[in-house]
Amino acid sequence: MTRTSPHYSAAALLRAALGRGDYWRPLWGKPTLESAYDVVVVGAGGHGLATAYHLARDHGIKRIAVLEKRLVGYGNVGRNTTIVRSNYLLPENHYFYEDSLRRWETLSRDLNFNVMYSPRGVVDLATSDDDMSTLARRGNALRLAGIDAVLLDRAGLARFVPALDLNLPRRFPIVGGLLQPRGGTVRHDAVAWGYARAAAALGVHIIEDCEVTGVRTAAGVATGVETTRGYVAADRMIFAVAGHTGAIGTLLGVSLPVETHLLQAMVTEPIKPLLSTVLIYMYADTDVYICQSDRGGLVMGGTLDGFPSYTREGQWSHLEQVVQSAVALLPQIGALRMLRQWAGTNDMTMDGSPLMDRLRWDNVFLNGGWCYGGVKGIPASGAAFAKFVASGTAPDLIKAYRLSRFATGHMLDERGAGPFPARQ
Ligand SMILES: Cc1cc2nc3c(=O)[nH]c(=O)nc-3n(C[C@H](O)[C@H](O)[C@H](O)COP(=O)(O)OP(=O)(O)OC[C@H]3O[C@@H](n4cnc5c(N)ncnc54)[C@H](O)[C@@H]3O)c2cc1C
Incomplete structure (x- = not known):
């Protein structure tokens, strides 16, 4: 952009808002x-x-x-909820998504367009020793493939996610997690x-x-x-x-x-920085992944609504389940107001x-x-x-x-x- 300062004046912005001047150029x-x-x-x-x-x-x-x-x-x-990562267990998947993650790292430069790739880390949380073993297996497979993965014990998780109080009584206590440091979010x-x-x-x-x-x-x-x-x-x-x-x-x-299924997401009102990573807390009775957008809202989603559908409406019962899991994870957000909810249709393969x-x-x-x-x-x-x-x-x-x-x-x-x- 080689524009001179007059183009950024309030008058220029007003002219552009009224459709005059060439301040806003169509992208295509x-x-x-x-x-x-x-x-x-x-x-x-x-x-x-x-x-x-x-x-x-x-x-x-x-x-x-x-x-x-x-x-x-x-x-x-x-x-979508903008999460990018390559921490898949199977080689066919982790090599493909790793290729993608590497491209995300330079995409803003390659396209000369800020896609806001934010490597804030993605943490899969574990609620039992069994979960930890499964995550350790996944982490080992990733490291063998040269992909970043860090198994976090309770103390390590507490250090990495200070917002998460691990001492709180939870029906599904959190015992650790698997972190992919280069995972994170983008601007969808x-x-x-x-x-x-x-x-x-x-x-x-x-x-x-x-x-x-x-x-x-x-x-x-x-x-x-x-x-x-x-x-x-x-x-x-x-x-x-x-x-x-x-x-x-x-x-x-x-x-x-393929079956077409609906997936919902939602965002709270903006708050000061609370969560500096992406948390995934999805087990039999917990159902949420959550991160904080740059605007401050907590963006969250869960599993599919559970039956094939082309609607983009979403069921309240499922929304409630996601919110309950989010509050179980981070009780300090319990009083926040939900700002928006939306949904998309996904082509689910078997x-x-x-x-x-x-x-x-x-x-x-x-x-x-x-x-x-x-x-x-x-x-x-x-x-x-x-x-x-x-x-x-x-x-x-x-x-x-x-x-x-x-x-x-x-x-x-x-x-x-x-x-x-x-x-x-
Ligand atoms: C709530 C939600 C959360 C998600 N979270 C994540 C996440 O965190 N991370 C992640 O990696 N993925 C996530 N996803 C999935 C991700 O968004 C999709 O898998 C991905 O966007 C699909 O690919 P696309 O961008 O090409 O699809 P789309 O953007 O859906 O593009 C397909 C286009 O085809 C057009 N089209 C359809 N039929 C026709 C036709 N007959 N003629 C012409 N045009 C047609 C549609 O209008 C549409 O614009 C999420 C999805 C949802 C709904």
Whole structure:
């Protein structure tokens, strides 16, 4: 930014607010939808935009469109609790998410857009010796893979999280935890905006308000997509529609191993700094992960609402369960007021790991099944999936995520190591 100070004056801001002057520049333009592209990406969430960006930047593909039925960032990329980490037990998962975490570390610089990566640590809490053994096993697997993991005993946990009074009587006492120091949080919608701006700067057409309603074929080959704005021909098509993955499967006549579930989150009124890390406290009867946003609100979420649904309403009973767990963890927040609650729809696979594969036709690709953990995977997914689409061969990093694993039994079952960490 090379603007001089007058542009930052109150008068300039007022002019901009009234729509005059050029203070606020759109991050991406409003190109006209063309009748044909080399690649059409369906869905302007994190995965669709990152893939489009890497296709243009790393593989020199020129004519790319991202078609979005609503707005950039309207989906789950703008609805999540922003936690990034790579502390998965299984090698296929921890190497993939570690690749992603490394990319998060430099993403603000790479995109020239502040995604607010904050390595404040992520701590899975243990409530029994059994939990500690399970976390120790996970930590050892991570360290063997060169990924940071620190097993915290009671004293270590007390030092790392002073807000947590371990002496308080709890139904599920806290005995320690597993810390990933480089885990933390990001600014979720900045990720979508950053990739959208960077992709648009490389010539990618981002077309909002354009729903894809089908794939057109000729002689058994996919030739393009039907949209609410007409037919668009494409050499290759990518579906990155997250919570709508099952619906797209139905549209394309493919039965996919996903169910759509609702996940809620909420934030309290802002308070002074209390919690400097992310705490995950999820066992049979506890159900919360919690961190403090830079604005001061305590952001929290829990497990899924428990039945397939496309609504974004959320049940009060589950919200109450999350809040009860949060207050059991940090009784000092019991009097806070809840500011907002929201929800998103997640494409849950049967093993909690994503799907990255071709979909029915050789030139149609699926990037989905991100469950409740897909934001952290965006940078790695964008780079690896673009390579897959450009070269026709899936890179080793994502090979394990092919659909055939459900037929051959090579599942990656740790349910995302999110809501059930100590059971794995
Ligand atoms: C409450 C909540 C908390 C979460 N917390 C975390 C967390 O802490 N950490 C983490 O890593 N992950 C988290 N997640 C999961 C994460 O948000 C998702 O896995 C991830 O955002 C999904 O990928 P995406 O960004 O590409 O999806 P989306 O942003 O949902 O993008 C998909 C896009 O496709 C569009 N679309 C759908 N159908 C069509 C169509 N037919 N035509 C055109 N466009 C279409 C949608 O409108 C949408 O914009 C959370 C999710 C929720 C709901």
